[in-house]
Amino acid sequence: MLRGVPEAAIEVHDLQKHYGDVEAVRGLSFRVERGEVLGLLGPNGAGKTTTVEILEGYRDRTAGEVSVLGHDPADAPLELRRRVGIVLQSAGFYPRVTVTEALRHFAGYYPEPRDADETIALVGLQDSADVRVNRLSGGQRRRLDLALALVGDPELVFLDEPTTGFDPAARRTAWDVIRRLRELGKTVLLTTHYLDEAQELSDRVAIVKDGRIVAEGPPRELIGVKAPYRITYELDGRRTEHETDDPTALLNRLTSEALDRGERLENLHVTRPSLEEVYLDLTREAE
Amino acid sequence: MLHQLRFERMLFRRNPSAAFFNFVLPLVLLLLVASVFADEHDELEILIPGIAGMSVMATTFTALAFNMTFLREQGILKRIHGMPIRARDYLGGVIGSAVINAVVQVVLVFAIGKLAYGVDLPDEPGAVVVYAIVGVAAFAALGVAFSHSIPNFDAAGAYTNAVFLPMIFISGVFYSSDELPAALEVIGNALPLKHVIDGLAGDASGAGLAVIAAWGVAGAILAVRYFRWD
Numbered sequence: 001m002l003r004g005v006p007e008a009a010i011e012v013h014d015l016q017k018h019y020g021d022v023e024a025v026r027g028l029s030f031r032v033e034r035g036e037v038l039g040l041l042g043p044n045g046a047g048k049t050t051t052v053e054i055l056e057g058y059r060d061r062t063a064g065e066v067s068v069l070g071h072d073p074a075d076a077p078l079e080l081r082r083r084v085g086i087v088l089q090s091a092g093f094y095p096r097v098t099v100t101e102a103l104r105h106f107a108g109y110y111p112e113p114r115d116a117d118e119t120i121a122l123v124g125l126q127d128s129a130d131v132r133v134n135r136l137s138g139g140q141r142r143r144l145d146l147a148l149a150l151v152g153d154p155e156l157v158f159l160d161e162p163t164t165g166f167d168p169a170a171r172r173t174a175w176d177v178i179r180r181l182r183e184l185g186k187t188v189l190l191t192t193h194y195l196d197e198a199q200e201l202s203d204r205v206a207i208v209k210d211g212r213i214v215a216e217g218p219p220r221e222l223i224g225v226k227a228p229y230r231i232t233y234e235l236d237g238r239r240t241e242h243e244t245d246d247p248t249a250l251l252n253r254l255t256s257e258a259l260d261r262g263e264r265l266e267n268l269h270v271t272r273p274s275l276e277e278v279y280l281d282l283t284r285e286a287e
Numbered sequence: 288m289l290h291q292l293r294f295e296r297m298l299f300r301r302n303p304s305a306a307f308f309n310f311v312l313p314l315v316l317l318l319l320v321a322s323v324f325a326d327e328h329d330e331l332e333i334l335i336p337g338i339a340g341m342s343v344m345a346t347t348f349t350a351l352a353f354n355m356t357f358l359r360e361q362g363i364l365k366r367i368h369g370m371p372i373r374a375r376d377y378l379g380g381v382i383g384s385a386v387i388n389a390v391v392q393v394v395l396v397f398a399i400g401k402l403a404y405g406v407d408l409p410d411e412p413g414a415v416v417v418y419a420i421v422g423v424a425a426f427a428a429l430g431v432a433f434s435h436s437i438p439n440f441d442a443a444g445a446y447t448n449a450v451f452l453p454m455i456f457i458s459g460v461f462y463s464s465d466e467l468p469a470a471l472e473v474i475g476n477a478l479p480l481k482h483v484i485d486g487l488a489g490d491a492s493g494a495g496l497a498v499i500a501a502w503g504v505a506g507a508i509l510a511v512r513y514f515r516w517d
Contacts, residue, residue, distance in 0.1 A: 056369055058516070081371040088369070092361030096301035108290045109372045148366070 007070060009034045009156050009187040010055060015064035017050050017211075024050045026211035027064070034155075037178070037188040039202030041195065043283055047211040048191040049089060052160050055189070056086050069156060082110060085154035087145050087162045095134035099125055099144060102133060103151055110152035122180075123147045124173045139170040146177060156187045163197060175201060195276040205275070209283045219275055229272055233265035291372065291380025299384060309350060309388050310395070313342045317396060320461055321404055328406075330462075333488070335400035336409075337460035340484035342392040343422050344454070347385045349447045351430030354381065356443045359434070359517060368516040382427045389423045393487070409489025418486025421496060425479055425503030432509035454480050478502075 010032040017025040025047040032038045040048045053059045055068055057076040066073060071080040093102060100116060107113035114122075120129050123143040128136060136144065142165060149157060159178070163171045178201050181188055192198050198205045199219045206216040215222055229247040231254065233240055244250040247270050258265050299305060317338040324330035358364045367377060400406040409415050437446045457471045458464060458480035464472060475481045479502040482495035 058365070058368065076368075078371050078373065081369065084369075086366075086369040088362070088365060090362055091366040092358075092363040093366075094298060094363060095361075096298065101297070105290075105294045106370060109370045152371070 007034075008032060008067075009036070009069060010038075010189060011065070011067040012051070012055070013065040015051065015054065015066060016062045017047070017054065017059065018062045024211055025054075025061075028208070028211065028213055030206050030213060030216065032187055032189055034187055035182070035185045036203045037182050037190060037201055039198035039205040040189065040191040040208055041193070041198045041205050041279060042191075042208035043193065046208040046283075048208050049160055051208070052158055052189065052191055056084070056088075056158055057081070082152065083155045085149035085152055085157040087149045087157070087159045089160045089164075091145065093133040093141065093144065096132055098130050098132050099136070099147075100129045102144065103147060106148055107151045112153060113151050114153040116151065119147045119151050122150065123177055124170075138165050139167055142166060143170065143173070146174060150177075150181075154186070156189070157181060159188060159190045161192055162190070163192070163194065171197075195279055199275045207279060207282050214282045215278070223272065223275055223278055229270060231268070231270050233268040235263060235265060239267075288376040288379040288383070291377055292383045295380050295384035296387070299388070305350070305353075309346050310392060313338055313345055313392065314395065314399065316341075317399060325404070331400070331404050331406050333459065333463050334461065335396060335404070335406045336484050336488035337458075339393045339396040339487045340422070340458070340480055341455050341460045342396055343389050343419070343483055343487075344426050344451065344480055346388040346392050347382075347423055347426040348430040348433065349451055350388065351382065351385050351427055352434045352437060352447045353440075353443050354385075355431055355434035356437045356440050359515065360440045362517065364515075365517040374514075378431070382431070385427055385430070386423050389426075390419070393419055409487070411489055411491070414491040415487055415489060418483060418491060418496065418499075421499050421503065422479070422483035422486065425499050425506060426483075428503050428506030428510050429479075430506075432506045432513070435509070435513040435515060454478060457481075459484055 008031040010030075012031070013029050015025055015028040016023070028047070028051055030038070040051065042048050050059065054061050055066060055073055057073040057080070060074060069080055069083055071077050073080065097105070099120060103116035103119055107116055117126075117129070120126055123146045125140060125143050125147060128140055133141070133144065142162070146159075146162060149159075162178075163174045166174060175197070178188060178190070182201075182203075188201075190198070190201060202219060204217060205219050205222055206213045207222075208214070228243045228245045231242045231244065231247060231250060233254070235258075242250060242254070251270060255265065317334070320334055320338075321331060324334060355364075397408060401408060433447070433450065437443050455461075457467060457475040458478060459467075459475070460480075464475050464481055467475060477498070479499045482492075482498050485492070485495055486499075
């Protein structure tokens with residue numbers, strides 16, 4: 001840790017993880033500031049889950065430096081686990097206990113847990129509070145996952161694809177919960193392959209591809225840097241496309257030239273690519 | 288640890304089939320086999336501690352091997368690993384629950400033996416308690432250790448029975464192990480169950496206790512060394 005630099009919630013420097021000959025993570029570096037929501041975005045197999053599971057203390061790393069709330073997660077210290085909440089991509093439940101019983105039990109692991117009923121309400125499970133877990137739907141279980149991650153009232157929350165398998169209503173609830181976590185000043189590391197989710201929830205997005213970060217920044221900037229405005233139109237049935245950083249000037253030139261020639265630009269559009277296009281561009285590049 | 292233990296007791300009560308296999312099945316076996324020997328008091332004196340020893344193994348070794356395999360396969364262990372509970376507190380709660388089952392079961396078997404068949408308790412109850420404690424601890428450690436070799440929950444029954452059934456046959460559960468062929472008797476003597484049964488029958492020996500303890504230590508080392516959360 002550098003002196004004078006405020007300690008980040010998560011610091012990762014040149015993280016590497018090899019499974020035999022397979023290099024799952026090849027030199028990842030990033031920081032997550034306290035109170036920040038960072039979205040790790042990338043296709044399946046990019047190394048997101050491996051990275052997160054190293055930070056959560058589930059996996060050893062091959063090389064690199066990692067600090068989570070000032071601890072090395074490889075030691076899995078109790079003190080760290082008290083301050084962290086984890087939503088794994090898949091983790092099981094005791095099938096024969098109710099939602100409330102599960103919350104009460106796991107709350108007992110933490111020194112200052114959040115109230116069980118309040119946590120259940122937070123994730124919108126209050127109507128199923130007395131239902132046994134094996135009778136919950138897939139979406140309800142995912143909400144329970146989220147509730148169990150929050151019951152310890154953690155400072156830092158890891159969310160590994162938290163809304164996969166959610167119906168749209170459940171997704172919106174989860175998004176509201178994550179936004180609320182940010183309002184409460186919690187730090188969140190979110191992995192997702194839903195672009196809208198990363199764009200909607202993250203202060204910053206890091207795009208991971210083949211075990212490396214290929215782009216990083218606030219979603220708006222990421223779109224701005226990588227992708228200029230795009231102007232498309234059809235002329236005599238032929239589609240034409242221009243890219244520009246200054247759409248006002250280009251549009252002015254194109255339309256005045258067309259007017260001078262007495263032509264009509266059909267189907268004229270000025271668009272800005274979504275994060276999705278940036279992402280697809282970036283993740284396609286290396287192939 | 289107590290927090291976990293209370294929860295494990297609730298989980299046990301919520302699972303009727305586990306309760307059945309743990310408590311009812313050995314008692315049914317006891318009643319069936321005892322009905323065959325109802326007039327032969329000598330045989331009953333072998334059978335009662337035999338069933339008690341078998342119950343110790345069923346409630347600790349078999350139950351824990353099943354339980355740990357289930358918890359690992361379901362990802363429940365993985366979830367717990369991310370939470371602030373020490374492994375020793377967690378395992379203490381899980382194993383403690385199995386130990387309670389074992390104690391209840393042994394008491395039940397001896398009580399039925401005494402009340403229904405007039406089989407007296409062993410002369411030295413102190414030695415019996417020592418054997419019960421060491422035996423229960425050893426089989427609990429072996430159960431956790433053995434769960435590491437079970438690939439998935441569907442295979443758990445086959446794996447545990449492959450150990451459990453031969454062991455009860457060569458360890459003198461239903462008949463005196465003196466009647467076994469010499470080779471099997473040697474194997475039975477090397478395994479812990481026979482010595483647990485001997486101890487529960489009031490036939491204690493330092494060597495027998497040492498065999499149980501050695502298995503227990505080996506089980507504990509393997510249980511910790513190869514422990515996997517997922």
